[in-house]
Amino acid sequence: MAPTPYQKSLIPSCQTPTKTPQSKHRLNFPNPKGSTYPHTSLNPLSVTPTEHPVEVISRIRDLPDRKDKSSLSSSALEISGDGRSLRVRSDVGYRDFSLDGVSLSENEDLEGFYRRFVESRVKVVRSGAKCTIMMYGPTGAGKSHTMFGGLKESGIVYMALKDILGEGDRDGGMEVAGFGITLFVQVAVLEIYNEEIYDLLSGWNGNGAGTDGIALPKGSTPKARLEVMGRKAKNATYICGNEAGKISREVAKVEKRRIVKSTLLNERSSRSHCVIILDVPSVGGRLMLVDMAGSENIEQAGQAGFEAKMQTAKINQGNIALKRVVESIANGDSHIPFRDSKLTMLLQDSFEDDKSKILMILCASPDPKEMHKTIATLEYGAKAKCIVRVAHMPTPRDKLSSEDSSALLRSRIVAMNQFIYNLQIENKLKDKEFNKVQRELLRKEEEILGLQSKLELIEGMGAAEKEEEIKCLVNERTQALSLELKEMEKRMHQQEEELHFLRKQLEGMESTKCELHSPDRDGVKFVKRLAEMCVEDQGMEKSMELDMGDLQPVHDITEIIKEQNCPNLIPFNSFQQDCNNSSIEEDVGFHKPKFFPDMVCLSTIFERDDEGEDRKSMDEEVGKDVEKCIGLNVALISKNLTEDPNGLPDVDNEKDSDSTRRTRIQNIFRLCGNHRELAQQAPVPTPMNRKPKDATMQSSPLSQCKELITKEIHSVEFVLQPKPSENSISRLSACERETESKENKEPIGVEAADMMNVYVRWEASKELSRNMIMKLSVLRNSTLSDLRKLIETHLEESSKNQTFTFLLLADPLGAPVPMEKEATVFVSKLPICNNQLNSHLACLRPTKNTVQWPNQFPFSSLENTI
Numbered sequence: 001m002a003p004t005p006y007q008k009s010l011i012p013s014c015q016t017p018t019k020t021p022q023s024k025h026r027l028n029f030p031n032p033k034g035s036t037y038p039h040t041s042l043n044p045l046s047v048t049p050t051e052h053p054v055e056v057i058s059r060i061r062d063l064p065d066r067k068d069k070s071s072l073s074s075s076a077l078e079i080s081g082d083g084r085s086l087r088v089r090s091d092v093g094y095r096d097f098s099l100d101g102v103s104l105s106e107n108e109d110l111e112g113f114y115r116r117f118v119e120s121r122v123k124v125v126r127s128g129a130k131c132t133i134m135m136y137g138p139t140g141a142g143k144s145h146t147m148f149g150g151l152k153e154s155g156i157v158y159m160a161l162k163d164i165l166g167e168g169d170r171d172g173g174m175e176v177a178g179f180g181i182t183l184f185v186q187v188a189v190l191e192i193y194n195e196e197i198y199d200l201l202s203g204w205n206g207n208g209a210g211t212d213g214i215a216l217p218k219g220s221t222p223k224a225r226l227e228v229m230g231r232k233a234k235n236a237t238y239i240c241g242n243e244a245g246k247i248s249r250e251v252a253k254v255e256k257r258r259i260v261k262s263t264l265l266n267e268r269s270s271r272s273h274c275v276i277i278l279d280v281p282s283v284g285g286r287l288m289l290v291d292m293a294g295s296e297n298i299e300q301a302g303q304a305g306f307e308a309k310m311q312t313a314k315i316n317q318g319n320i321a322l323k324r325v326v327e328s329i330a331n332g333d334s335h336i337p338f339r340d341s342k343l344t345m346l347l348q349d350s351f352e353d354d355k356s357k358i359l360m361i362l363c364a365s366p367d368p369k370e371m372h373k374t375i376a377t378l379e380y381g382a383k384a385k386c387i388v389r390v391a392h393m394p395t396p397r398d399k400l401s402s403e404d405s406s407a408l409l410r411s412r413i414v415a416m417n418q419f420i421y422n423l424q425i426e427n428k429l430k431d432k433e434f435n436k437v438q439r440e441l442l443r444k445e446e447e448i449l450g451l452q453s454k455l456e457l458i459e460g461m462g463a464a465e466k467e468e469e470i471k472c473l474v475n476e477r478t479q480a481l482s483l484e485l486k487e488m489e490k491r492m493h494q495q496e497e498e499l500h501f502l503r504k505q506l507e508g509m510e511s512t513k514c515e516l517h518s519p520d521r522d523g524v525k526f527v528k529r530l531a532e533m534c535v536e537d538q539g540m541e542k543s544m545e546l547d548m549g550d551l552q553p554v555h556d557i558t559e560i561i562k563e564q565n566c567p568n569l570i571p572f573n574s575f576q577q578d579c580n581n582s583s584i585e586e587d588v589g590f591h592k593p594k595f596f597p598d599m600v601c602l603s604t605i606f607e608r609d610d611e612g613e614d615r616k617s618m619d620e621e622v623g624k625d626v627e628k629c630i631g632l633n634v635a636l637i638s639k640n641l642t643e644d645p646n647g648l649p650d651v652d653n654e655k656d657s658d659s660t661r662r663t664r665i666q667n668i669f670r671l672c673g674n675h676r677e678l679a680q681q682a683p684v685p686t687p688m689n690r691k692p693k694d695a696t697m698q699s700s701p702l703s704q705c706k707e708l709i710t711k712e713i714h715s716v717e718f719v720l721q722p723k724p725s726e727n728s729i730s731r732l733s734a735c736e737r738e739t740e741s742k743e744n745k746e747p748i749g750v751e752a753a754d755m756m757n758v759y760v761r762w763e764a765s766k767e768l769s770r771n772m773i774m775k776l777s778v779l780r781n782s783t784l785s786d787l788r789k790l791i792e793t794h795l796e797e798s799s800k801n802q803t804f805t806f807l808l809l810a811d812p813l814g815a816p817v818p819m820e821k822e823a824t825v826f827v828s829k830l831p832i833c834n835n836q837l838n839s840h841l842a843c844l845r846p847t848k849n850t851v852q853w854p855n856q857f858p859f860s861s862l863e864n865t866i
């Protein structure tokens with residue numbers, strides 16, 4: 001919908017922001033077409049007259065004490081090129097104010113200023129227009145000077161009178177637009193002081209009173225206080241006339257009646273607002289000239305006393321009221337506070353009358369010290385420039401016909417509809433923009449939510465990865481521990497099996513021992529048992545391999561030495577000593593094959609490392625069992641070797657028994673071979689081992705044992721030979737002594753402290769005893785039962801069936817020890833022999849059979865010396 005012509009007229013074109021047409025107080029100044037300006041070249045307003053209802057002009061006065069006018073350009077105020085903008089500089093920056101015109105008093109005198117900005121507004125009054133010219137600004141800014149002029153130049157009031165009434169007193173007024181009507185004016189001069197209206201013309205009896213037809217009251221009376229009737233001062237005094245000069249002089253005289261006071265800021269400071277109302281009754285024009293009292297700071301103005309302060313307060317009240325009215329109109333408020341002050345009450349028509357126009361002259365000072373006042377003044381004027389007038393408010397004189405009123409209302413309706421339509425369009429655009437912004441906001445929120453979800457996902461993934469990593473570590477650790485546990489269980493199971501096997505083997509050994517003690521001594525049965533033992537030994541080998549680990553076996557050989565006077569028994573050193581130490585052989589002067597010992601006791605001792613005490617104790621126990629077992633085996637082998645395969649000793653059948661013996665020897669190899677391999681896996685690092693001469697002897701003590709056993713087996717023939725000669729015995733005795741000396745220095749296999757010597761004597765004649773003395777080396781923890789076994793193995797074939805009992809110790813004549821208690825009595829409890837702590841004496845008493853030793857008889861008494 002295209003705007004109607006009426007609509008166009010509602011929206012004035014101006015440079016300042018316009019307000020929406022909502023207030024009824026909008027002004028509508030008529031376009032001053034046809035007006036003539038004498039200085040059109042200097043008056044831009046004459047070229048482009050504004051339709052703004054309120055025009056704001058600023059006049060910057062000159063500094064009174066400024067000598068060098070060229071320095072004005074360096075002042076705080078600066079006028080723009082078009083002459084309509086004013087820039088105010090301060091310490092913090094500058095501010096630009098767009099006005100309808102700016103005038104500098106230094107460049108433009110009052111007349112020029114008047115002609116440029118005021119004349120056009122005044123001359124329309126002659127044609128019935130109404131104009132209000134008000135002076136506004138701080139005290140001392142030149143308001144009064146601009147309004148009333150000074151000594152050298154006239155002010156706006158007087159120039160306006162001239163423009164309305166014509167030049168000079170003799171002209172007697174001007175004709176109005178050539179209609180032949182002489183104009184005259186009615187002039188009222190009012191003063192608003194302390195919110196009271198005083199008539200300055202009332203009671204005036206000046207020099208010129210009564211002249212030129214001007215009606216003045218006779219006599220000088222005090223100023224009359226007037227009341228406001230409607231929008232005008234009731235009963236105000238007027239000066240009527242058509243001579244501008246005379247009226248101007250009278251006005252100038254009564255203007256002196258204004259209350260002025262000298263202040264620090266103004267020597268003649270106006271303490272009241274002065275309102276000059278100039279009516280042109282013939283045309284209905286009106287010109288209101290308002291010289292407002294300057295707003296001021298009481299302390300700055302140096303006002304003291306209650307009356308002075310009250311004056312200032314009242315002045316400021318009027319200024320503030322006018323400011324509120326201007327702001328309310330500019331803001332389009334429904335209520336305009338005209339009734340707040342007498343000044344605004346008188347100016348109400350100026351704001352509401354459609355034919356009225358307001359020209360506001362802002363007086364300011366270029367003094368930087370007054371800059372805040374200047375800025376406040378310019379802000380006030382800028383606000384006043386926002387006032388718009390939208391419609392012609394009908395006055396009582398505007399009586400339109402009903403048809404005209406209907407047309408006007410229809411036009412208003414059309415205009416309002418257009419305005420509503422425009423508002424709707426604007427609302428739609430705003431809604432569209434709002435929706436767009438809202439969609440953008442939603443999109444941003446969704447984007448934020450997405451990012452938040454991604455962030456949470458990333459954080460969750462991090463946590464899941466950590467948890468998975470921990471689970472993997474736990475699983476790996478669990479698997480490792482499970483494998484370790486299984487390994488430990490397996491090893492424990494193997495050890496249990498080994499223990500079970502060893503116990504079983506030990507039981508087998510015990511049963512074998514019982515069989516040996518039993519009357520059935522069948523050689524075939526023994527051979528079978530030996531084969532079983534070999535098989536068991538193979539198993540034992542496995543068991544020992546499994547059980548060995550880091551264990552290092554130490555094979556020791558218990559030495560058994562027969563007494564030198566024993567013709568059938570040959571003293572014998574340990575295998576190692578015999579094999580490793582050739583010097584002994586050389587010293588003794590014999591070789592092992594020639595002198596087979598009566599008994600060889602093999603013992604295996606496991607030296608433990610630093611493993612647990614339980615395993616150590618268990619292994620020690622097992623080692624003892626093995627030691628006993630092997631010792632017993634070897635003893636049995638030796639014993640068996642001395643017997644015929646059929647159980648009968650047969651010296652003459654040497655050739656027949658040779659192959660059988662070799663078979664037995666092979667069995668012995670099997671038995672010892674297991675230990676040889678075991679020893680090869682873990683050679684003995686004991687410092688007691690000596691470096692062997694023969695490389696074949698470096699394998700292990702057990703291999704040496706095997707070698708030695710082989711030799712001894714071959715020497716069986718020699719053992720079965722008739723007893724050696726006396727020389728041999730003497731050599732044995734020497735060997736024994738030498739061996740004893742060697743033993744004391746270097747014990748073989750076991751510690752010397754663990755061994756002790758036992759001299760065995762028979763309870764028979766001394767002669768027999770001398771021939772039957774045996775010296776045995778046994779372990780200290782050996783019992784009489786162990787000693788019995790050794791003694792039995794050393795008996796001659798002819799004495800195998802000889803049984804005996806150990807006599808009660810410590811009592812040469814004591815009772816014999818029961819055989820069932822021999823296992824509980826240690827050999828170390830035997831009495832000391834030859835006053836040697838390491839030598840003990842064992843006394844034997846034949847029980848059943850007579851000893852068949854040749855040339856040997858039982859002891860007749862026991863002696864502790866041999």
Ligand SMILES: Nc1ncnc2c1ncn2[C@@H]1O[C@H](COP(=O)(O)OP(=O)(O)OP(=O)(O)O)[C@@H](O)[C@H]1O
Nearest residue numbers: 061105139140141142143144145266269270293294
């Ligand atoms: N443009 C000017 N050129 C020369 N002198 C001026 C000018 N403006 C003001 N004056 C002088 O400054 C003094 C103060 O001026 P004026 O009284 O007009 O100020 P005012 O704004 O009316 O102050 P107040 O509000 O106190 O009455 C006067 O003596 C006046 O002559």
